[in-house]
Amino acid sequence: MEPLKVVVAGPVGAGKSTFIRTLSETEVVDTDALASEEIGKETTTVAMDYGTLHLGDQLLYLFGTPGQDRFDFMWDVLSEGALGLLMLVRGDKPEDFGSARRLLDYITSRHPVPYVLGVTRQDQPPVWGPEEVAPFFGVPQERVVGLNARDPRSAVGPLVRLLELMVDE
Amino acid sequence: MTKQEELQGILRELKQALPELRSIVVASTDGLPIVHDAADAPRVAAMAATALGLGKRISQTTDLGSLEETIVRGNQGYFVVYATGDKGVLAVSAPADANLGLIHLEARSYAARLAQVL
Numbered sequence: 199m200e201p202l203k204v205v206v207a208g209p210v211g212a213g214k215s216t217f218i219r220t221l222s223e224t225e226v227v228d229t230d231a232l233a234s235e236e237i238g239k240e241t242t243t244v245a246m247d248y249g250t251l252h253l254g255d256q257l258l259y260l261f262g263t264p265g266q267d268r269f270d271f272m273w274d275v276l277s278e279g280a281l282g283l284l285m286l287v288r289g290d291k292p293e294d295f296g297s298a299r300r301l302l303d304y305i306t307s308r309h310p311v312p313y314v315l316g317v318t319r320q321d322q323p324p325v326w327g328p329e330e331v332a333p334f335f336g337v338p339q340e341r342v343v344g345l346n347a348r349d350p351r352s353a354v355g356p357l358v359r360l361l362e363l364m365v366d367e
Numbered sequence: 368m369t370k371q372e373e374l375q376g377i378l379r380e381l382k383q384a385l386p387e388l389r390s391i392v393v394a395s396t397d398g399l400p401i402v403h404d405a406a407d408a409p410r411v412a413a414m415a416a417t418a419l420g421l422g423k424r425i426s427q428t429t430d431l432g433s434l435e436e437t438i439v440r441g442n443q444g445y446f447v448v449y450a451t452g453d454k455g456v457l458a459v460s461a462p463a464d465a466n467l468g469l470i471h472l473e474a475r476s477y478a479a480r481l482a483q484v485l
Contacts, residue, residue, distance in 0.1 A: 232453070
């Protein structure tokens with residue numbers, strides 16, 4: 199089976215780097231730099247995160263994008279040759295939904311690949327659940343999955359869904 | 368003198384030392400412009416941080432030690448990003464006929480000075 203390249207995108211602080219660190223079976227290639235603006239965390243990704251993971255026999259390459267809009271040129275660089283997209287958004291930060299939706303539209307219009315929307319921080323209520331977030335994004339319910347990016351069993355959920363959708367499409 | 372003025376002063380000196388440079392951008396390692404003479408500084412600053420961040424990781428992974436600079440060479444010129452302490456990057460662009468050795472010589476020493484101020 200051919201390895202499958204999946205891009206992990208989303209606004210700053212959505213949990214993209216955490217997600218890849220949680221799931222990767224190989225040493226993660228990260229590119230953190232000290233954050234010089236207030237973004238609620240110490241460091242931020244400036245180029246990419248990279249990790250690998252097996253789901254059954256299927257090998258996945260996970261490529262995480264930087265979150266800030268100023269790194270938008272990396273979205274296209276990393277989406278080249280991708281076969282799936284996982285868009286992460288913080289479930290406890292609805293003010294990010296607008297930018298996440300624009301990002302989802304941007305990437306899927308330029309790289310029309312199957313996607314899943316992952317709603318993070320499901321372990322930290324109050325938090326929007328996937329069934330509440332789906333109508334906001336105007337995407338079918340089956341494409342929206344809740345997760346906790348720090349818990350491997352929970353984090354793998356959206357990737358399993360993405361594979362299921364790819365088999366169907 | 369404020370930190371900003373001090374950095375501006377160093378930038379002016381670097382321009383005088385290397386008049387062939389097309390643009391100079393000093394940015395934070397997370398890609399925000401600090402001082403510059405470039406029209407599209409926000410974009411250049413972000414790209415410089417990306418090039419440096421990825422360069423650092425490549426340098427570590429392939430046992431090259433700590434990163435000093437990342438060079439992009441096109442058929443019409445150079446874009447070179449110098450590590451500037453822990454917090455900064457210095458990005459310069461120069462035409463293809465520029466003397467890269469001279470640029471390195473000057474830019475590395477200016478990067479060290481900028482690092483002290485940052």
